[in-house]
Amino acid sequence: MTPLTEVESKHAPPLAECPNCDHMLPQGLGEIECEICGAVCRVSHDPTISALKSETVQCPHCATVVVAGTEKRPVELTCSSCSGIFVISRKIVKVEIQCPNCQSRLRIRPRPGKRELGCPSCEVPFNVTF
Numbered sequence: 001m002t003p004l005t006e007v008e009s010k011h012a013p014p015l016a017e018c019p020n021c022d023h024m025l026p027q028g029l030g031e032i033e034c035e036i037c038g039a040v041c042r043v044s045h046d047p048t049i050s051a052l053k054s055e056t057v058q059c060p061h062c063a064t065v066v067v068a069g070t071e072k073r074p075v076e077l078t079c080s081s082c083s084g085i086f087v088i089s090r091k092i093v094k095v096e097i098q099c100p101n102c103q104s105r106l107r108i109r110p111r112p113g114k115r116e117l118g119c120p121s122c123e124v125p126f127n128v129t130f
Helices: 046-053
Strands: 005-008 030-033 040-043 056-058 065-067 075-078 085-089 095-098 105-108 114-118 125-129
Touching: none
Parallel strands: 005 085
Antiparallel strands: 030 040, 056 065, 075 085, 095 105, 114 125
16 A cells, blocks of 8 residues: 655644743643653643644645644545545654854754754764753
8 A cells, every 4th residue: 555645734833841840841732741750731722723723735636725624633634626645744843953062053853851962063962951
């Protein structure tokens, strides 16, 4: 069976911090468990939920505009014109940080906790905490 065609969503839930330990929570909406302290937090953001429900994407098979109609991502949709099936995947959020040594700008996916990064320009390692 051929894999389904993926279209990335245009909207992503905002990044949120755990009220218990002040570290970043995993990205998402609903009940989210903090990877650092284990606290369960309820994350809700009405503007994002509205944007996800009314998001329109172009069918990758026939270019017809399709409305998602749900806030869940990933979601499998069927085009009403061509009956083509495709998936709207979650938007991958990236943040921009600056190397403390050479001031190069790096775009990375934020993850909860502490990470050691190596700058591709000056090759000096440094730590980042989210």
